[in-house]
Amino acid sequence: MGKAVADEQEKKSEGRTLLSGNEAFARGAYEAGVVLAAAYPGTPSSEIMENVAQYKEIIADWAANEKTAFEICIGAAMAGARTMASMKQPGVSVCLDALLNWSHTGTPGGFVLVACDDPGQHSSQTEDDTRMYAKLARVPCLDPSDSMEAKEFVGEALALSEKFDTPVIVKSTTRISHSKTIVDLYPRTDYPVKGFERNPNKYVVVPGRAILRETEVIKRLAALKEYVETSPLNRIEWNKKEVGIITSGIAYYHAKHVMPEASYLKLGISFPLPEKMIKEFASNVKKLVVIEETRPFFEEELKIMGIKNFIGMDYFRVQGELSADVVRDGLKKAGIKMEQPFPVVPQAVDAPPRPPVMCPGCPHRGIFLAFKKIDANVYSDIGCYTLAFAPPINALHTAICMGASIGNAVGMAKVKGSDKPIIAAIGDGTFVHSGLTPLYDAVYSQANVTIVILDNRITAMTGGQPAAESGFRASGSPTVTVDLEKLVAGFGVKFIKHVDPYDIKGCVEVLKEAIAFEGPAVVITNRPCALMPKKIKGKPYMVDAEKCTGCGVCMTAGCPAVGVSDQVAKKSKKGEKARTIDPVVCTGCSVCQQVCAVGAIQVMEN
Amino acid sequence: MERGANMKKEEATNILVVGVGGQGAVMATELTCEVALGAGYDVKKGEVHGMSQRGGVIASNARYGKNITSPVIGKGEADYILAFEAVEALRAIEYLRPDGTIIVNEQQIVPPIAHFLKIQYPDNVKEKLQDGKRTVVTLNAFEKARELGSELLVNTLLLGVLSKRLELPEKTWKEVIVRRFGKKMLDLNLKAFEAGRAMKF
Numbered sequence: 001m002g003k004a005v006a007d008e009q010e011k012k013s014e015g016r017t018l019l020s021g022n023e024a025f026a027r028g029a030y031e032a033g034v035v036l037a038a039a040y041p042g043t044p045s046s047e048i049m050e051n052v053a054q055y056k057e058i059i060a061d062w063a064a065n066e067k068t069a070f071e072i073c074i075g076a077a078m079a080g081a082r083t084m085a086s087m088k089q090p091g092v093s094v095c096l097d098a099l100l101n102w103s104h105t106g107t108p109g110g111f112v113l114v115a116c117d118d119p120g121q122h123s124s125q126t127e128d129d130t131r132m133y134a135k136l137a138r139v140p141c142l143d144p145s146d147s148m149e150a151k152e153f154v155g156e157a158l159a160l161s162e163k164f165d166t167p168v169i170v171k172s173t174t175r176i177s178h179s180k181t182i183v184d185l186y187p188r189t190d191y192p193v194k195g196f197e198r199n200p201n202k203y204v205v206v207p208g209r210a211i212l213r214e215t216e217v218i219k220r221l222a223a224l225k226e227y228v229e230t231s232p233l234n235r236i237e238w239n240k241k242e243v244g245i246i247t248s249g250i251a252y253y254h255a256k257h258v259m260p261e262a263s264y265l266k267l268g269i270s271f272p273l274p275e276k277m278i279k280e281f282a283s284n285v286k287k288l289v290v291i292e293e294t295r296p297f298f299e300e301e302l303k304i305m306g307i308k309n310f311i312g313m314d315y316f317r318v319q320g321e322l323s324a325d326v327v328r329d330g331l332k333k334a335g336i337k338m339e340q341p342f343p344v345v346p347q348a349v350d351a352p353p354r355p356p357v358m359c360p361g362c363p364h365r366g367i368f369l370a371f372k373k374i375d376a377n378v379y380s381d382i383g384c385y386t387l388a389f390a391p392p393i394n395a396l397h398t399a400i401c402m403g404a405s406i407g408n409a410v411g412m413a414k415v416k417g418s419d420k421p422i423i424a425a426i427g428d429g430t431f432v433h434s435g436l437t438p439l440y441d442a443v444y445s446q447a448n449v450t451i452v453i454l455d456n457r458i459t460a461m462t463g464g465q466p467a468a469e470s471g472f473r474a475s476g477s478p479t480v481t482v483d484l485e486k487l488v489a490g491f492g493v494k495f496i497k498h499v500d501p502y503d504i505k506g507c508v509e510v511l512k513e514a515i516a517f518e519g520p521a522v523v524i525t526n527r528p529c530a531l532m533p534k535k536i537k538g539k540p541y542m543v544d545a546e547k548c549t550g551c552g553v554c555m556t557a558g559c560p561a562v563g564v565s566d567q568v569a570k571k572s573k574k575g576e577k578a579r580t581i582d583p584v585v586c587t588g589c590s591v592c593q594q595v596c597a598v599g600a601i602q603v604m605e606n
Numbered sequence: 607m608e609r610g611a612n613m614k615k616e617e618a619t620n621i622l623v624v625g626v627g628g629q630g631a632v633m634a635t636e637l638t639c640e641v642a643l644g645a646g647y648d649v650k651k652g653e654v655h656g657m658s659q660r661g662g663v664i665a666s667n668a669r670y671g672k673n674i675t676s677p678v679i680g681k682g683e684a685d686y687i688l689a690f691e692a693v694e695a696l697r698a699i700e701y702l703r704p705d706g707t708i709i710v711n712e713q714q715i716v717p718p719i720a721h722f723l724k725i726q727y728p729d730n731v732k733e734k735l736q737d738g739k740r741t742v743v744t745l746n747a748f749e750k751a752r753e754l755g756s757e758l759l760v761n762t763l764l765l766g767v768l769s770k771r772l773e774l775p776e777k778t779w780k781e782v783i784v785r786r787f788g789k790k791m792l793d794l795n796l797k798a799f800e801a802g803r804a805m806k807f
Contacts, residue, residue, distance in 0.1 A: 016643075017643075018639055018640065018643055018649060018651065044654075122654045123654075146650075146677075174654055175652065175654075175677065175678070178652070178653055178654055179650060179651060179652040179653070179677035179678075180636075180639060180649075180650065180651035180652075180677075181649070181650045181651075181674075181677065182643065182648065182649060250676075250677075253675040253676045253677070254675075254676045254678075256616075256675040256676070257616060257675040257676040257680075260616065260675075323676075323678055323680060324676045324678065324680045325680040325681055328680070343680060343681065343682030343683050343703070344682050344703070344704050345681040345682035345700055346682065346699055346700055346702055346704065346737070346740075347699075347700075348699070348700045349696040349697075349699050349734055349735075350696070350728070351693050351694070351696040351697035351728070352693060352717055352719075352720050352723075352725045352727065352728070353717065353719060353723075353725075354626065354661070354662055354663050354693070354694075354717040354719070355662060355717075355719055356627070356661055356662035357661050357662075357718050357719070359661070391719065391722050391723075392722045552721065555718075555721050555722065558718060558722075559718070560661050560718045562718075563716055563721075564716070564721055584757075
């Protein structure tokens with residue numbers, strides 16, 4: 001940023017505050033005049049849309065999935081509107097077809113995709129790297145290091161998008177998205193919607209025309225490679241020249257923490273790379289170090305440029321998240337001397353593990369216990385209910401990707417590969433995201449599968465975002481609800497029944513019927529999430545001290561409200577401790593009562 | 607805040623807040639960071655949320671001072687650890703500086719999985735933490751909060767205990783608390799904060 005621009009901004013500043021990266025991306029969209037935003041929830045990206053939806057100037061909605069979000073944004077951008085799509089990195093895989101084609105056509109309205117990687121797989125099935133998608137799509141990828149940059153880079157991306165006729169990706173990571181750092185706020189600049197202008201040579205991607213667009217993409221990439229050499233987003237910080245570090249994103253700050261004395265090439269644009277700048281930097285430092293997260297992307301690009309003599313990812317970490325500790329250890333391993341003293345690390349103390357569990361009152365608990373009772377092979381999906389794979393519930397056997405459950409079950413049924421009943425278990429949000437198309441396959445091939453839609457009417461795992469079944473939109477305003485039963489019936493499913501997932505016996509009966517049915521059968525659960533949008537709290541249950549044998553069967557329900565008392569159970573045979581229920585935490589769902597073999601659990605009367 | 611500046615020494619106070627999902631550990635870090643911002647420091651708050659909402663481990667980092675770089679506190683770097691739960695204090699101890707202070711809410715939240723894996727909840731947490739060099743402060747904030755009127759006050763009570771040890775102005779703490787809490791809970795929270803500050807160990 002030039003000084004004149006900086007001074008101008010200083011004047012207009014609306015104050016200084018702490019924002020998370022995700023809040024900052026949303027603020028960036030607001031300030032840069034974004035007119036429409038669409039997203040699908042996914043940690044660590046979800047709060048971007050939650051915050052965008054708070055700005056009344058932006059038309060903001062959750063979409064059915066990442067691909068439809070992206071396509072809605074394309075439609076708005078075709079009309080010249082500034083638009084922003086946001087999603088987690090696996091979502092970019094879902095919308096890849098749209099991204100690759102939109103890269104070919106180019107965009108009249110500024111188009112930014114904020115994609116959040118999850119190094120360390122805190123909340124993700126894969127640890128992939130958005131920079132590789134940027135290279136594949138031949139679109140620029142910006143790489144902010146803190147919230148201020150997160151906000152500013154959205155505006156930079158939109159300007160670049162319009163200048164070079166290309167969608168632009170801003171890549172985040174869990175640390176950038178979820179850390180809070182100081183941000184200066186500026187007012188919004190409006191960019192009016194220009195309106196759609198017909199241009200079939202550009203917007204109709206048929207082979208004869210697409211081949212001409214390919215030429216344009218090649219030219220555009222060459223122009224971008226020139227641009228990044230002088231972009232202020234890439235900068236060299238000269239300090240001591242013993243060690244020069246090429247880095248980006250959060251890794252930049254981890255490295256600065258450990259080795260402030262080194263020189264830095266901080267890449268604000270991680271694709272395409274500024275080859276001349278990198279070569280100049282490399283030739284001016286004694287030791288060159290590349291510090292990057294997730295995949296050795298810079299490393300491979302440097303090798304293509306002919307730079308081979310550097311300390312790279314092997315010294316740091318080839319899997320998982322970076323931290324200052326990992327960076328320090330890597331530099332030490334590479335024989336680099338650091339001026340900062342090494343911290344003295346105290347001896348670790350053993351602590352029992354504390355994995356996440358299903359909440360008290362979770363509507364998924366009872367239905368999965370029913371699956372266990374009938375010993376079904378359960379092909380499952382992505383959501384809170386995936387926690388049912390873990391002890392003590394242990395009642396699901398596959399979870400591959402969003403929407404996979406139904407297709408997986410159909411394939412298994414086709415080859416008669418399961419000697420046990422086949423159940424596909426999928427949440428309502430995931431069903432809408434990508435369960436509809438495989439349901440078509442189940443009907444079309446008349447596969448003998450039971451599909452259970454776990455309808456808790458919210459996207460729970462990611463923090464309670466609304467979906468088509470929730471009845472409200474991202475901003476909280478009311479909307480219609482999609483009737484899942486009619487939807488399923490419309491596909492031609494002949495067996496559709498609703499169950500109360502708190503009623504294990506009732507679930508077992510309906511599931512047996514569904515399994516006996518020839519052809520695809522659909523069972524829909526009818527309890528909302530216990531936490532969102534409203535916290536459910538019924539009369540709590542309690543353990544009758546006179547009846548408890550301390551057998552611990554109640555704990556196979558895996559509810560955090562059920563605990564062990566200090567006292568030996570009165571009816572114990574081998575001195576087992578009595579069980580207890582925390583009345584504050586218990587929601588009164590009654591599942592533990594149904595599991596108890598001796599009738600020792602009952603409703604607490606006042 | 608000096609952004610993108612050349613070699614600048616980082617001078618930071620590092621506070622690691624740990625607990626169990628749902629206890630309010632993240633909010634404690636949030637308030638601390640707001641106070642540090644109000645007091646004119648560079649601030650970074652680092653944490654990961656997602657699965658941990660479901661009763662998992664919470665570790666939230668607050669770093670403030672001059673020219674803060676990484677938002678994450680490394681092992682052996684925390685000046686203070688504020689542990690909302692006893693086992694989480696044990697899990698986090700690697701992050702404390704040798705001469706640092708750990709404040710522990712002795713409340714025990716037994717991980718549901720512990721029953722299943724037949725793991726005993728550790729006893730004598732205080733003794734396990736003491737090594738003669740670090741300062742170990744323990745209290746049952748849950749009980750104390752109940753006495754003060756609500757279990758929801760654990761958070762501000764613990765912040766009171768922590769704030770007494772930090773160089774951030776009391777006035778700014780109170781301003782942030784006033785901004786944060788609705789009328790219904792404000793007086794109780796201010797009372798809990800004062801009670802935490804007044805506690806002798």
